Amino acid sequence: MKRDGDTFELAGSRLTRPGFWSALPERWTSDAEETLVCCQVRQETHDVKSFFFTSPQGRAFVFEPGQFITLELEIDGETVNRCYTISSAPTRPHTISITVKRVPGGKVSNWLHDNLQAGVTVRVLGPAGEFTCARHPARKYLFLSAGSGITPLMSMSRTHHELNEDRDIVFVHSARTPDDIIFARELDLIATNQGNFRTSFVCERVGARTNWAGITGFLTLPLLKLIVPDFMEREIFTCGPAPYMKAVRDLLDEAGFDRGHYHEESFSFETLAESAAQVLQDAAHDAAPTATGDGAQTATRFAVSFAKSRRDIECGSDQHVLDAARQAGVRLPASCTQGMCGTCKVKLVSGQVEMKHNGGIRQREIDQGMVLLCCSKPLSDLVIDK
Structure with missing residues (x-):
């Protein structure tokens, strides 16, 4: 084999080394490059697919395992934003x-x-999020997931595996049937390669696989004690549907587990919508004027004008603009209500806000006057291009 820089000759053929082997690529950010290209689609189970993306400019993805990205999609003429946790590893x-x-x-x-x-x-927006084992180093972990909630925990598991960190990890995943277990073969491979990585699958029913020899039923405290006798000593990460995570919290509380070592994540927009309704009720209560000892009100009221819909409302300085708008009957697009997805992004024509977001908006967009109404509180009268 003859080599000449990034070009070499092998068996009479002249080949060029891929660009990413010859130089350290620039880091990808959604500010610098908004669009990614789907490079592969992989069928994981009968109703689950993995979608792989690359940067058209060859940039590299830097993130913490467990974080998420937000897709901005055009569906039926409408812009829809959805958060999805990253299932791949930053390695x-x-x-x-x-x-x-x-x-x-x-x-x-x-x-x-x-x-x-x-x-x-x-x-694509992101990556963002705080649900990551990288920020909670521990000697022993317990990963609990159900359904597609496996994705952020798979990213964490893949990362430890590829870094050859044989950390003490027990991965307990719940699924409807054995055929619904996502990443089953890869998790078995990781367990084969790493002596301190153990998996346990809990299936509601056997389904079509009548030879299933694993656990059938639901995760309970006695079962958890059987699978992971030392779970009280572990850092626990949980992701899955809201009922599953509530059941996990309940059984951990029953056991007296220290919630300071418990972390959970969910991107169920139905659940977030319910949470938003409760937040709205709380905000309505909290926004009621309160008086100090001398009778002065603590919250300042600002005028908020929606230029296109010609609606005018008032919003307290201690209230998010989205909450005030909903209370006044103004319909605005919103999904996560937590500053993550970017659905409520609008142009601020005039005025100032205090915005504390969680990755749902690019710095370039902020510089252009865009804000997320769900996490913005007014500092002055506002005019919004909506």
Whole structure:
């Protein structure tokens, strides 16, 4: 074999080394490059697919395992934003992946399964999020997941595996049937390669696999004690549907587990919508004028004008603009209500706000006067281009 820089000759053929082998790539950010290209779609189970993306400019993805990205999609003429946790590991920086379960009636999941294929471009925000073992180093971990909630914990597991960190990890995953276990073969491979990595699968029912020899039923405290006798000593990360995570919290509370070592994540927009309704009720109560000892009110009221819809409302200085708008009957697009997804992003024509977001807006957009109404409190009268 003859080598000449990045070009070499092998068996009579002249080949060129891929660019990412010859130089350290620039770091990808959604500010510098808004669009990614889908490079592969992988069928994981009958209703779950993984979508892999690359940077058109060859940039590398830098993130913490467990973080998420936000897709900005055009579906039926409407811009829809959805957060998806990253299932790939940062140790493979040239691609990034999400793993999506098809939800009956789900607008975004069905669109992704039916339309997103290799070569299609999508707008992406992020990465962002605080649900990561990288920020909570521990000697022993317990990963608890259900359904597609496996994705951030898979990213963490892949990362430890590829860094050859044989950390003491027990991964307990709950699924409807054995055939619904996502990443089953890869988790078995990791367990084979790492002596301190153990898996346990809990399936509601056997399904079509009548030879299933694993656990059937639901995760309970006695079962958890059987699978992980020392779970009280572990840092616990949990992700899955809201009922599953509530059940996990309840059984851990029953056991007296220290919640300071418990972390959870969920991007169920139905759940977030319910949470938003409760937040709205709380905000209505909290926004009621309160008086100090001398009778002065503590909250300042500001005028908020929506230029296009010609609606005028008032918003307290201690209240998010989205909450005030909803209380006044102004309909505005919103999904997560936590500054993550970017759905409520608007142009601020005039005025100032205090905004504390969680990755749902780019710095370039902030510089251009865009704000997220769900996490912005007024500092003056506002005019909004909506």
